Amino acid sequence: MQPEHHGELDLTRLRLLVELSRLGTMSAVAEATGYRTSAVSKHLAVLEREVGRKLLVPDGRRVRLTPAGRRLVQHGLGILAAVDAAEAELRGDAEPAGLVRIGAFATGVETVLVAALHSLAQEVPGVEAHVFEHEPDETYSLLLDGRAEVGLVYEYRLAPRTPPEGVEVEPLWEEPFLLAVPEGLPERVGLPDGPLEVGRLAALADVEWIANSRGTDDDEVVQRLCALAGFTPRIAHRVDALTLVQSLVGAGLGIGLLPRLSARPERAGVELRALEGVPATRRALLAHRQGQGGWPPIAAVEEHIRRAVERTVELVLSTD
Structure with a gap:
């Protein structure tokens, strides 16, 4: 029997759930969003009633997402990215702003990301980028779990891999x-x-x-x-x-x-x-969750990565 559905999905409450998956605690969500912790808790309880699923369970003094909660976060990332992109396009002159977490392999960080994030900080100061050095499998897991927004991964022609379902990739070099x-x-x-x-x-x-x-x-x-x-x-x-x-x-x-x-x-x-x-x-790939590429902060980060590839990687490989 399917659980009863009690109402329409509220984007504000969905955003709070996504923020909880990113930040880990309701107090951190409250600090980031300006709500009181009690208000965050109430909003998430209402969200559970709206979707007809248990989204959170106690975990000591904290809470953790249920499988349904993690799945809703995965959908929510794409939904909110599309909404943010649409609003930014309608505003026309809005500057991208927000936190973008990047999982990347070591050579990609050294060769591309350092230059990309340097230019990003100068040209798009509203976007804050955090870098985490990981192998491709770990980066894909971060993207799927909502713990990273952008991935810089690699694969080998002699040992090709298929990106996991739900992730879009773009060849870089x-x-x-x-x-x-x-x-x-x-x-x-x-x-x-x-x-x-x-x-x-x-x-x-x-x-x-x-x-x-x-x-x-x-x-x-x-x-x-x-x-x-x-x-x-x-x-x-x-x-x-x-x-x-x-x-x-x-x-x-x-x-x-x-x-x-x-x-x-x-x-x-x-x-x-x-x-x-x-x-x-070895092929390097730019990755993000499906539907997220239009979110202005992600689009800004990825564009600066592409520019850095043109300035650094392509120059080195073309002179060999």
């Missing part, structure tokens, strides 16, 4: 992988100078590899690349930061794959070789 090897090793195992055909990697079958400590995609790329060369890699080291990959390579402790923007050609003791005959690339 694609960069090649480079093979990082200890200086002098290619010569010792008989590899020629210059780019390496994937089949020639068999000469490195006895060398230890360095892979990622958090995600599984890196392992899959290494496994597939080596399979194309006819051997199974021996993964000896796992690290998170790509700078550590080059440190280990420079110390002669193994070899690893580095996306072009993460590679440091000047690093002592490391040779970087391009790969040929295989789609060994």
